[in-house]
Amino acid sequence: MSDPPVYGRGAMVVHKVREAVGDETFFGILRTWTRRHRHGNADTRQFVAVCENESGKDLTGLFDTWLFGERKPSRR
Secondary structure (H helix, E strand, C coil): CCCHHHHHHHHHHHHHHHHHHCHHHHHHHHHHHHHHHCCCCCCHHHHHHHHHHHHCCCCHHHHHHHCCCCCCCCCC
C-alpha cells in the first residue's frame, strides 16, 4: 500500500489534472474537495466527479491513462 508507485502515481495524476484544467480551476477543485470531505472519507470516483464538475471538462482520458492504466504512461 505504501510502495513508491502508489504515492507516485497519485502525485502524477494530480499534476496532470492541474495541467489539464489550469491553475485557477485546479485550486478551486482543491478547495471544493477539502470543503466537501473535511473530517470524512471519499473515494476516487468522487474525486473524478469533482474534477470534472469544477472544470466543466470530460477528464476520462486523463484518468484512464494516468490513474487506471496498468503501467506508468510515457510523458506527453
